[in-house]
Amino acid sequence: MTMQPWFTEAKLGILVHWGIYAVDGVAESWSFFGGDLTRDAYMRQLDGFTASGYRPDDWALLFRRAEAKYAVLTAKHHDGVALWDTRRTDLSTAASTPAGRDLVGPFADAMRRQGLHVGLYFSHCDWSHPDYPSIRPSSLHRPWVDNRYAMPAPGDEDPARWERYLEQVHRGQIHELLHAYRPDLLWFDGAWERDERQWRMKELREEILRLRPDTVLNGRMLGYGDYATPELGVPIVRPEGPWELCYTIGDAWGYQPGDAHHKSVRELVRVFAETIGHGGNLLLNTGPMEDGTIPPEHADRLAGLGGWIRRNRDAVHGTMAGLPYGHHYGPSLISEDRRTLFLVCFDAPRFFTELRGLRNAVLSVSVLGTGEELGHRVVGGFPSRGVPGVVRINAPVLCDPYATVIALELDGEIELYRGSGEG
Known part of the structure; x- marks a missing residue:
């Protein structure tokens, strides 16, 4: 697998967890999957998602000030809510929220205007689609996935519905993203609920690269990605090959008003230096508020990290x-x-x-x-x-x-x- 040079030279990317979960400030998708609230209560947040303050050009300027070279937006999380006007389901910010529009296209355009590479996060699993919980893997290597949003009861499997999900939703929405937004990076998540054969990961990789040969694919493709994605801690042993550390500024991924444990600029500089010293990229996460505003504490940290990178540019880039x-x-x-x-x-x-x-x-x-x-x-x-x-x-x-x-x-x-x- 050949890695695109821009990725290994980037050193810093920004991950943006933004979705309806910011309305009430609850955990993205997991809050209804784990039973902290009902799915109906979770989905009522659709009515409050306005994106009224969404200014992607401001995001792009901030990310550039942070000295990031790419940015990744959660185009669809496990809750199944698409941030673009998908034709494959009726669950999107364009069709189902007061925002009433595509939010991915303006993001991609704004990032490119500032010279940033465009990444789109896409969840393989979809805990809202009726055809998704239709087959079981040969073994549940994570027992907590035996959940009605993810799995059928034993004996209630319906392989035809699974094939319909793969064709109409999984591959269908990936095709939409590739054709409409030409992402430089597809950042997948949520593959743990099925095995490689059930997901058709080899075929998916081949199809993506046939349509857009230069697309970078992250490692959450059960052996068919381009790089590893550890989370929340710099590996003690330097990973083999290209890799990226996913890391939060606070404790949460999406916006939660009670998340006040914002890491200091000093802490973020330390993690960044340890990561690039190990040969990886840092993918630093922020969670905008419902209206699209990035919390000021996060903006301050990003600006501070960017200042340190500029002062020490020779040690960061070209190394x-x-x-x-x-x-x-x-x-x-x-x-x-x-x-x-x-x-x-x-x-x-x-x-x-x-x-x-x-x-x-x-x-x-x-x-x-x-x-x-x-x-x-x-x-x-x-x-x-x-x-x-x-x-x-x-x-x-x-x-x-x-x-x-x-x-x-x-x-x-x-x-x-x-x-x-x-x-």
Whole structure:
């Protein structure tokens, strides 16, 4: 599977969870699936969804200010409510809410005007469609999916209804998105309720790429996606291949008025640096209010993260995953020519910063954002045995309020020592 270069170079994307669940501020789809409220109560939110303050150009400007390179909108969540004028069901913001219009097209157009790649989230499952709970998988690897919105009772299966769902709704709506909006990325979710054969994932991938060969597909396609999508925590071990961390600014994905645990800019910078230092992208989530307004706390965090990225642009763009753990106490990145090493320091160095296991000579050391030149020296080592000493770098006078990045210019492509150091 060939990954589009724009994705691996992007580093930051914005995920937008927006739907009728913002009206009452309840959990998206899960609130009726899990029984926190009835489906009728959940669907009454259709009557209050106005999108009256929806200005996608403002979103795009904010995302660009955050230094994001792509954005993903929840075109359809598990509740089955489409944010575009789908012809496959009558459950959409265009047909069933006071908003009365397509919300996906303006999003795609606005993002492209600001140079952002367009991603659309689409749920494989649809807990509102009558044909969806019509077959069962060979095994329920997540027992809680045995729910009337997802599964028929044992013995009540109807394969013909399942085939109708796949053709008319699943593939049908994906075709609509591909033809109408030409997404650069299809971000799938909700595949866990069926197996690969039942979803026809191989055929789905082939069909999408036949229609739009450059479309990036996320990993939630049971083995037929392009990259992995861990959630809510930077992996301890660097994942193989391209990947993306899905992460929230608050605790919730969609807008919930009681969600007041907004992560600070410092926390978001840390997660971002750890993610790109591991070779991944950060997909940072925001949940707009019912009218389409992004909460000001989220806008502030996005702007703050973007400011840090601009100050440290050389370490973010045109770089690759950095050093394995043990060489530096923090994330690091390496320039594409492998001749510049960037060290991220979350805590302001008080006396010096150390770098272990570097075979190269260091030509110069400086602080990104300020240009301050730093002195350095090599301490210890066992040169006759090929064991390099420790590079000890003087602490800068001025440090970044969130994370300081130190750039080391090397005498050639980076070479590391990975031995035990024994003589």
